[in-house]
Amino acid sequence: xxxxxxxxxxxxxxxxxxxxxxxxxxxxxxxxxxxxxxxxxxxxxxxxxxxxxxxxxxxxxxxxxxxxxxxxxxxxxxxxxxxxxxxxxxxxxxxxxxxxxxxxxxxxx
Amino acid sequence: xxxxxxxxxxxxxxxxxxxxxxxxxxxxxxxxxxxxxxxxxxxxxxxxxxxxxxxxxxxxxxxxxxxxxxxxxxxxxxxxxxxxxxxxxxxxxxxxxxxxxxxxxxxxxxxxx
Numbered sequence: 668x669x670x671x672x673x674x675x676x677x678x679x680x681x682x683x684x685x686x687x688x689x690x691x692x693x694x695x696x697x698x699x700x701x702x703x704x705x706x707x708x709x710x711x712x713x714x715x716x717x718x719x720x721x722x723x724x725x726x727x728x729x730x731x732x733x734x735x736x737x738x739x740x741x742x743x744x745x746x747x748x749x750x751x752x753x754x755x756x757x758x759x760x761x762x763x764x765x766x767x768x769x770x771x772x773x774x775x776x
Numbered sequence: 777x778x779x780x781x782x783x784x785x786x787x788x789x790x791x792x793x794x795x796x797x798x799x800x801x802x803x804x805x806x807x808x809x810x811x812x813x814x815x816x817x818x819x820x821x822x823x824x825x826x827x828x829x830x831x832x833x834x835x836x837x838x839x840x841x842x843x844x845x846x847x848x849x850x851x852x853x854x855x856x857x858x859x860x861x862x863x864x865x866x867x868x869x870x871x872x873x874x875x876x877x878x879x880x881x882x883x884x885x886x887x888x889x
Binding site: 668703705707712713714715718724754756758763764765766767769770 | 811813820821822823826837839840873875877878879880881882
């Protein structure tokens with residue numbers, strides 16, 4: 668089974684920019700992996716921020732964007748706000764399965 | 777407005793069975809692949825399985841830890857997704873979510889003697 672890797676933790680100052688990445692043990696992440704990004708705050712269910720690499724939901728703040736960056740999928744936060752402090756997970760699609768990354772704990776400090 | 781609500785969770789003994797349901801509304805359920813995801817206490821998200829639309833064959837795929845024990849099905853006439861869980865183990869204890877790009881609130885399954 669493929670392994671999906673994320674940074675365990677990242678810190679960004681308020682107003683700053685940070686990029687979270689999502690890599691695959693099988694090689695470069697492509698649009699064919701249909702990367703999704705989820706945000707989860709303590710005590711809450713996750714919610715989808717980005718689907719299919721770069722598509723946003725109606726509730727996704729404009730400061731979040733998704734892309735392919737090098738061999739990885741990427742979630743970029745531009746202009747971090749205190750309320751963006753949360754866990755972020757990506758998931759990639761493989762033939763007949765999907766695999767989550769281990770998650771990134773983002774601190775806004 | 778799109779809505780997913782899971783139900784059927786509870787306390788079950790190791791080796792027991794449980795069936796979860798997920799009621800969907802506000803979108804074309806029959807046209808969407810559905811997924812089950814779980815989260816053990818204090819842990820990350822784990823993909824459990826997915827089911828295709830009838831148009832795409834209606835078949836299901838499972839994560840290795842649950843393959844052969846869990847079965848995903850759907851009733852498009854009721855806009856409902858199911859997860860039949862058999863031979864439950866303590867490590868299956870988690871909040872279970874049904875998801876598309878939307879998430880339900882989840883339902884807690886506790887496997888304990």
